[in-house]
Amino acid sequence: MTPLRQRMIDGMQLRNLAARTQKNYIAHVAGFAKYFGRSPAELDIEAVRQY
Secondary structure, eight states, X not given: OOHHHHHHHHHHHHTTOOHHHHHHXXXXXXXXXXXXXXXXXXXXXXXXXXX
């Protein structure tokens, strides 16, 4: 697991998000990264707009 993904999971758990919500958020971020073929850490707000 990447440090970025772990940080995201830790933040969601800290906010007491439901397990299903956490799973969905992780899946959406993974899809975002796959779309661009790069780590989300390398993408910026313009990538979000394009996506």
